[in-house]
Amino acid sequence: MTSARRSVEEHERHVASLLHTLRAGSTAQVSLSHALHRTLAETVVSPLDLPSFRNSQMDGYAVRATEIADAPVTLPVQGVVAAGDGETRLEPGHVLKIMTGAPIPEGADAVVPVEHTREAGPGRVTVEQGVFAGTYVREAGSDVRAGDMLVPAGTVLGARHIAALAAVGAISVPVRARPRVAVISTGSELVPAGDALAPGKIFNSNGPALAASAQANGADIVVIDHCHDDPDEFVTMLGHAVEVADVVFTSGGVSQGDFEVVKDTLQPLGGEFVSVAMQPGGPQGTAVYGGVPILTFPGNPVSALVSFEVFARPSLREAAGLPPVTRKTVPLTTGVTSVAGKRQFLRGRLDENGVTPFHGHGSHLVAGLAAADVLLDIPADTTSLEAGELVKVVTL
Numbered sequence: 001m002t003s004a005r006r007s008v009e010e011h012e013r014h015v016a017s018l019l020h021t022l023r024a025g026s027t028a029q030v031s032l033s034h035a036l037h038r039t040l041a042e043t044v045v046s047p048l049d050l051p052s053f054r055n056s057q058m059d060g061y062a063v064r065a066t067e068i069a070d071a072p073v074t075l076p077v078q079g080v081v082a083a084g085d086g087e088t089r090l091e092p093g094h095v096l097k098i099m100t101g102a103p104i105p106e107g108a109d110a111v112v113p114v115e116h117t118r119e120a121g122p123g124r125v126t127v128e129q130g131v132f133a134g135t136y137v138r139e140a141g142s143d144v145r146a147g148d149m150l151v152p153a154g155t156v157l158g159a160r161h162i163a164a165l166a167a168v169g170a171i172s173v174p175v176r177a178r179p180r181v182a183v184i185s186t187g188s189e190l191v192p193a194g195d196a197l198a199p200g201k202i203f204n205s206n207g208p209a210l211a212a213s214a215q216a217n218g219a220d221i222v223v224i225d226h227c228h229d230d231p232d233e234f235v236t237m238l239g240h241a242v243e244v245a246d247v248v249f250t251s252g253g254v255s256q257g258d259f260e261v262v263k264d265t266l267q268p269l270g271g272e273f274v275s276v277a278m279q280p281g282g283p284q285g286t287a288v289y290g291g292v293p294i295l296t297f298p299g300n301p302v303s304a305l306v307s308f309e310v311f312a313r314p315s316l317r318e319a320a321g322l323p324p325v326t327r328k329t330v331p332l333t334t335g336v337t338s339v340a341g342k343r344q345f346l347r348g349r350l351d352e353n354g355v356t357p358f359h360g361h362g363s364h365l366v367a368g369l370a371a372a373d374v375l376l377d378i379p380a381d382t383t384s385l386e387a388g389e390l391v392k393v394v395t396l
């Protein structure tokens with residue numbers, strides 16, 4: 001029998017302490033092409049000035065501003081400087097045609113855009129407007145200086161950070177290691193996609209869903225397996241999983257039936273199986289096997305995902321260096337009722353008017369789960385809320 005009743009908060013603390021091993025904070029060096037969405041483990045300092053040399057912001061003519069102060073002025077064109085060219089020198093009394101990104105010739109101090117000039121016969125141009133020194137010149141180091149911070153530690157790398165890192169020539173970056181997760185779905189009724197659905201059988205949805213949830217929260221999936229209600233098979237599978245994973249998530253086999261493979265195997269080995277005062281996700285278990293923490297989630301698909309959300313997601317995100325999930329407080333569009341003494345996690349949809357809870361509460365409603373974009377978190381001591389009252393929601 002289930003041994004004890006726990007509040008959600010107590011079980012959260014218990015799981016968090018069990019998963020402290022994930023927070024060792026190891027780092028990995030990954031190539032920049034694999035760094036998207038990873039968390040930077042150390043601050044990256046720019047190894048060079050950006051721009052690394054003075055260059056033109058416009059296609060036009062490099063000039064000495066004092067020589068065109070009385071524009072319109074016609075001057076000989078000394079030549080052309082393209083992007084990628086090396087250093088050049090502007091002779092006094094001349095202009096140099098210049099392209100965007102090309103190095104500003106020594107002696108020049110401004111660029112006149114081509115639109116403000118006109119050709120004045122072979123090799124000559126008339127500059128129609130004067131410019132101040134510095135106009136359309138991108139100074140070396142005006143973006144970042146060598147030795148200054150480019151991207152701080154703890155940044156979850158997006159395309160914009162990759163742009164800055166690539167611009168200074170970074171080949172690889174130090175990132176927080178991803179927690180390695182094993183997912184084992186249990187149940188003799190389960191068949192994998194592609195197999196025939198014989199009478200009494202169902203497709204395994206928890207395995208792919210838990211794996212996707214873990215990946216979405218910074219984890220690498222190292223095992224995804226399915227086990228029949230067979231303790232020997234389960235022990236063998238678990239043994240393989242703990243060799244390669246930092247944490248194992250199981251689903252199913254934890255309540256009060258005759259074939260509770262997870263509970264029946266792990267309880268005699270010191271696993272704790274409790275009833276948590278929440279709905280869905282009441283039957284929960286934890287164990288340590290081969291030194292690796294195991295979280296055993298209930299089998300109903302909604303219960304499994306809500307369990308992940310409440311108990312696993314915070315620790316996984318912390319281990320991966322991802323920011324904590326934020327909760328919003330929003331008004332209800334319709335009233336809700338709730339069971340006294342249990343924290344309810346209702347599925348719902350959020351829009352500009354507030355959150356609309358779904359009315360079917362069954363934990364097997366997996367298609368309904370797909371239609372939800374938030375979970376409403378109704379406190380254990382609340383039994384009803386009116387439309388317009390505020391509730392906490394967490395984005396799925």
Ligand SMILES: Nc1nc2c(c(=O)[nH]1)N[C@H]1C(S)=C(S)[C@@H](COP(=O)(O)OP(=O)(O)OC[C@H]3O[C@@H](n4cnc5c(N)ncnc54)[C@H](O)[C@@H]3O)O[C@H]1N2
Nearest residue numbers: 185187204205206207252253254255256282298299300303
């Ligand atoms: N007498 C009692 N019966 C039940 C209780 C209880 O307190 N007393 N609790 C109910 C609640 S609440 C839940 S949640 C479930 C949890 O049961 P298990 O964790 O043992 O899960 P199973 O019995 O293996 O499966 C439950 C349900 O979910 C389906 N399932 C399981 N795994 C998958 C999967 N990978 N993909 C899709 N669907 C899955 C399974 O076929 C069952 O329909 O127990 C209640 N019973």
Ligand code: MOO
Nearest residue numbers: 280281282303363
């Ligand atoms: O916890 Mo069960 O999750 O209510 O269906």
